[in-house]
Amino acid sequence: MNIEAVDKFIEYIEGMMLLCKGEHVRDNRGCYPKDEYIKGIVAEAKELIKYGEVEVALENILENLSEVSIGIDHEAVQLVKQAFEEKYSNRIERILSSLDN
Secondary structure, three states: OHHHHHHHHHHHHHHHHHOOOEEEEOOOOOEEHHHHHHHHHHHHHHHHHHHOOOHHHHHHHHHHHHHHHOOOOOOHHHHHHHHHHOOOHHHHHHHHHEEEE
């Protein structure tokens, strides 16, 4: 894993929080303020990273964003690919394709 790219991607996701005040997301459990949802997935990812689970953290962020249809731009997709050092599963490729705005 390319930790520098992971950190940049997390910074990108944190920046999304500032742009979505007042917006909401919905999943199969309910409706949530978008900024709080993003804050939660970032906090979870940072906790996993602290224990060396960088790949799991990144996969979880992607899955959570996909679950509520929060897209990311092409630059962020490239950061993810760099983070995985271009070695990721077909499942991650599908998620990235669905998130790429």
